Amino acid sequence: GAGVSQSPSNKVTEKGKDVELRCDPISGHTALYWYRQSLGQGLEFLIYFQGNSAPDKSGLPSDRFSAERTGGSVSTLTIQRTQQEDSAVYLCASTSRFAGETQYFGPGTRLLVL
Amino acid sequence: QKEVEQNSGPLSVPEGAIASLNCTYSDRVSQSFFWYRQYSGKSPELIMSIYSNGDKEDGRFTAQLNKASQYVSLLIRDSQPSDSATYLCAVNPIGASGSARQLTFGSGTQLTVLP
Numbered sequence: 001g002a003g004v005s006q007s008p009s010n011k012v013t014e015k016g017k018d019v020e021l022r023c024d025p026i027s028g029h030t031a032l033y034w035y036r037q038s039l040g041q042g043l044e045f046l047i048y049f050q051g052n053s054a055p056d057k058s059g060l061p062s063d064r065f066s067a068e069r070t071g072g073s074v075s076t077l078t079i080q081r082t083q084q085e086d087s088a089v090y091l092c093a094s095t096s097r098f099a100g101e102t103q104y105f106g107p108g109t110r111l112l113v114l
Numbered sequence: 115q116k117e118v119e120q121n122s123g124p125l126s127v128p129e130g131a132i133a134s135l136n137c138t139y140s141d142r143v144s145q146s147f148f149w150y151r152q153y154s155g156k157s158p159e160l161i162m163s164i165y166s167n168g169d170k171e172d173g174r175f176t177a178q179l180n181k182a183s184q185y186v187s188l189l190i191r192d193s194q195p196s197d198s199a200t201y202l203c204a205v206n207p208i209g210a211s212g213s214a215r216q217l218t219f220g221s222g223t224q225l226t227v228l229p
Contacts, residue, residue, distance in 0.1 A: 033216060041221060042202060043158070043202065045216050045218070102148075103148075103217060105157040108157050
């Protein structure tokens with residue numbers, strides 16, 4: 001596609017419910033990242049996928065967070081038993097070596113946990 | 115100590131002035147440095163990347179890197195109200211010839227250009 005797409009753009013959920021956030025990277029980009037950005041804060045790294053290698057999960061804040069990337073393309077970030085502190089904008093970015101490591105960001109999913 | 119530090123601002127400059135944004139980093143092996151601009155409610159977009167010591171110019175933007183001092187800056191000449199945004203500094207420990215890895219972001223500096 002022309003750019004990184006994410007869905008949904010906004011999600012409101014109740015505390016304790018599970019949510020799934022989707023990221024569709026730029027076609028051909030081998031690396032995919034998930035970040036979280038709380039209001040007025042910088043970007044917090046969550047997880048990184050590179051090709052078929054094992055993902056770098058070092059940024060996931062708890063075992064309620066998980067992510068997968070199917071077929072080396074689309075990725076889903078799942079948050080189980082959501083808490084109010086999970087409310088943030090979840091950003092996905094993709095890149096490839098041929099893009100000079102420039103990370104291209106999607107529009108984000110704004111998650112609000114009530 | 116944060117890995118990447120920026121003055122959160124807000125930084126206000128008059129239209130036409132030079133805006134200077136600063137960033138320091140703690141990891142000496144850092145090799146790649148990026149400046150992203152983020153408008154309110156939008157996602158970050160890349161403005162500049164720099165890998166070598168010295169200055170790199172692109173239009174009204176100049177990135178400056180000093181690895182010995184672990185310091186990278188962004189200068190915006192002839193600032194315009196449309197430059198008003200949050201500017202994020204990002205650092206990557208892997209060089210430009212290596213594989214892409216996660217970036218470490220600063221918390222950003224909010225810039226306001228006053229008309």
